[in-house]
Amino acid sequence: xxxxxxxxxxxxxxxxxxxxxxxxxxxxxxxxxxxxxxxxxxxxxxxxxxxxxxxxxxxxxxxxxxxxxxxxxxxxxxxxxxxxxxxxxxxxxxxxxxxxxxxxxxxxxxxxxxxxxxxxxxxxxxxxxxxxxxxxxxxxxxxxxxxxxxxxxxxxxxxxxxxxxxxxxxxxxxxxxxxxxxxx
Amino acid sequence: xxxxxxxxxxxxxxxxxxxxxxxxxxxxxxxxxxxxxxxxxxxxxxxxxxxxxxxxxxxxxxxxxxxxxxxxxxxxxxxxxxxxxxxxxxxxxxxxxxxxxxxxxxxxxxxxxxxxxxxxxxxxxxxxxxxxxxxxxxxxxxxxxxxxxxxxxxxxxxxxxxxxxxxxxxxxxxxxxxxxxxxx
DNA sequence: ACCTGAACACCGTTCAAGT
DNA sequence: ACCTGAACACCGTTCAAGT
Numbered sequence: 001x002x003x004x005x006x007x008x009x010x011x012x013x014x015x016x017x018x019x020x021x022x023x024x025x026x027x028x029x030x031x032x033x034x035x036x037x038x039x040x041x042x043x044x045x046x047x048x049x050x051x052x053x054x055x056x057x058x059x060x061x062x063x064x065x066x067x068x069x070x071x072x073x074x075x076x077x078x079x080x081x082x083x084x085x086x087x088x089x090x091x092x093x094x095x096x097x098x099x100x101x102x103x104x105x106x107x108x109x110x111x112x113x114x115x116x117x118x119x120x121x122x123x124x125x126x127x128x129x130x131x132x133x134x135x136x137x138x139x140x141x142x143x144x145x146x147x148x149x150x151x152x153x154x155x156x157x158x159x160x161x162x163x164x165x166x167x168x169x170x171x172x173x174x175x176x177x178x179x180x181x182x183x184x
Numbered sequence: 185x186x187x188x189x190x191x192x193x194x195x196x197x198x199x200x201x202x203x204x205x206x207x208x209x210x211x212x213x214x215x216x217x218x219x220x221x222x223x224x225x226x227x228x229x230x231x232x233x234x235x236x237x238x239x240x241x242x243x244x245x246x247x248x249x250x251x252x253x254x255x256x257x258x259x260x261x262x263x264x265x266x267x268x269x270x271x272x273x274x275x276x277x278x279x280x281x282x283x284x285x286x287x288x289x290x291x292x293x294x295x296x297x298x299x300x301x302x303x304x305x306x307x308x309x310x311x312x313x314x315x316x317x318x319x320x321x322x323x324x325x326x327x328x329x330x331x332x333x334x335x336x337x338x339x340x341x342x343x344x345x346x347x348x349x350x351x352x353x354x355x356x357x358x359x360x361x362x363x364x365x366x367x368x
Numbered sequence: 369a370c371c372t373g374a375a376c377a378c379c380g381t382t383c384a385a386g387t
Numbered sequence: 388a389c390c391t392g393a394a395c396a397c398c399g400t401t402c403a404a405g406t
Contacts, residue, residue, distance in 0.1 A: 006370085027397060042371050050399065051336065065401070083348070098327030117364055121354070126362055129354035132320030133313065134277070140316065144283030153215060153237065154282060169306070170313035171357075177361030178299055178310055191390085215381060225382075226390050236382065 006038050008046040011058050019057060023050070023087035023146055031051075043111075051099060058096040059103050060084050067105060072113050076130055076171045077164075079106040085140045088146065090138035107131050126174075133170055190222050196240050203241060207271035207330055213237075222301075235283060242280040243287050245270050251289060256297050260314055260355045262346075263290040267322045272330065273322040277315035281319070291315050310358075317354055 004010070014035050018027045028084045029050055033040045047053045063065035070076035083089035097104045111121060141163060147153040188194070198219050200212045213234055217224045231237045249266045253259035267273035281288045293310035302310060325347060331337040 028397085030397080031255065039374095040399080041373085044279065044400070045370060057278065057281055075217075086212045095327060096324055097322055098331055114362075116361065125350050125353040127359065128350065129317065129357055132324065134320075135314075135323070136316030136320035137319075139319070140282055143279060144385055147282055152305060166309050166312065169309040173313055173359075173361075174354075175361060176355045177357075177359060178298075178302065179306060212378085214378080223391055223393095224380080225392085228381070246399060 004037075006036055006042055006046065010036060011043055011053065012060070015053055016060050019092065020086045021023070023149075024091060025146075027057075046163075051095075055096050055100050055103055058093050060169050061089050061093060062103070062105055065106055067109055067111055068084075069113070072110060072130065072175060073171055074089070075109050075113060076105060076134055077116075077168070079134050080138055080167060082144070083105075083134070086167055088142055089140050090135050094135045095166055096137060104131065106134075128172055130171065133174060137167055137170065147169065190220055190226055190230065194220060194232055195227060195237065197243070199237055200241050200244050203245075203272065203276065205272045207333075208275060209330075211273075236281075239280050239284050242277050245273050245277060246287070246289055249290055249293075251293055253293055253297070256294060256314065256354070256359060257355055259290060259293050259297060260318055261316050261338075261352070263315075264322055264351060266290075268319070268326070272326055274319050274326050278319045278323060281315070288315065290318075293320055298341055313358055315357065317358060321351055321354065 004065075011032060014032050018035070029043055030040045032053075033043050033073075040056055046080065058060050062082050064085075065078055069078055083093060088093070093104060097107075101107065110130050111123050114123035114126045144153065165182075195216060196218050201209055202215065202219070213227055213329075216237075217227050231240075246266050248269075249262055250259075253262055267277060270276070277288060285291065287355045291311050294314050295307050298307035298310045328337065
């Protein structure tokens with residue numbers, strides 16, 4: 001690559017593109033550095049470490065998530081879409097959620113949506129339930145895609161076809177319970 | 185360590201103990217080898233690669249999950265307990281779920297439990313919803329614990345105190361819907 | 369202020385050669 | 388059959404020294 005001036009913004013740009021196109025396994029500090037035509041140590045003048053870089057990248061992954069989603073179903077769907085816009089998006093966001101929870105903006109949006117009908121404690125739990133479900137669902141989708149891409153597996157995603165339908169089934173379950181409810 | 189004969193079983197034992205005590209970041213092929221007093225390459229005579237090893241370790245993590253859970257709530261709780269019995273348990277199982285889904289036995293147990301009141305398609309989706317939720321929930325718990333242990337974070341788990349209660353709130357939501365239901 | 373050079377302490381995996 | 392020696396192609400991070 002061309003070796004222009006290295007800036008924090010260019011580091012993040014390159015890291016984001018690397019993640020989008022090649023996935024988490026190719027997103028290394030050394031690779032970002034060499035793509036920018038610079039030695040690995042140079043990056044540490046602009047970012048504290050890899051985790052901080054990942055946190056900023058996660059922010060970008062979630063940046064076109066509509067903060068003003070009208071309802072929980074569409075918020076969940078938009079969250080999944082944002083995660084799928086990048087390879088290994090769920091894994092990155094999942095990690096960042098532990099490291100810097102405030103970066104996972106869908107949690108706040110969901111919290112607000114639930115607050116209209118639940119108390120603060122339950123709204124918080126409900127928001128986190130949806131977030132955990134979405135991250136778990138998409139993580140499996142993407143992990144399988146990566147393994148398939150790496151040739152370490154060959155089956156198509158189990159029952160294939162309609163992951164969007166299976167996904168929404170889970171969201172609806174959280175909201176309204178499973179079809180034909182019955183306790184325990 | 186003592187350098188007895190290396191066997192597949194001893195490799196798995198050491199890997200499992202390493203995971204339990206030190207977490208995924210210390211579980212390396214080289215570390216397992218040196219603990220067994222052997223060169224890294226020797227392991228590859230007994231296991232194909234690290235992923236296969238992780239799959240076997242995941243089996244052990246889930247081995248005291250009671251296959252005969254009586255209801256979904258206690259199955260979910262037992263699943264979470266099994267994941268928590270080892271550091272980074274959720275991350276390992278989450279990966280293995282994409283690599284070898286059949287190893288994640290709670291999916292089958294849940295499927296069976298749901299089959300008594302749902303058709304096969306919905307029972308499958310319902311089981312996967314619970315599995316995704318549990319993996320997402322525990323992954324956050326454990327990631328935060330690891331970051332805290334590494335000194336990369338210092339807050340206690342957000343609202344602390346009762347993760348078990350928050351966890352069950354989510355399980356109950358999936359089963360019966362949120363408190364005071366209301367579509368979308 | 370910003371970057372290089374060079375090191376430190378690691379990875380997973382392969383494979384000829386030894387026993 | 389099982390393991391060593393040694394390599395290949397990597398990691399993240401630090402830090403004196405240069406400009």
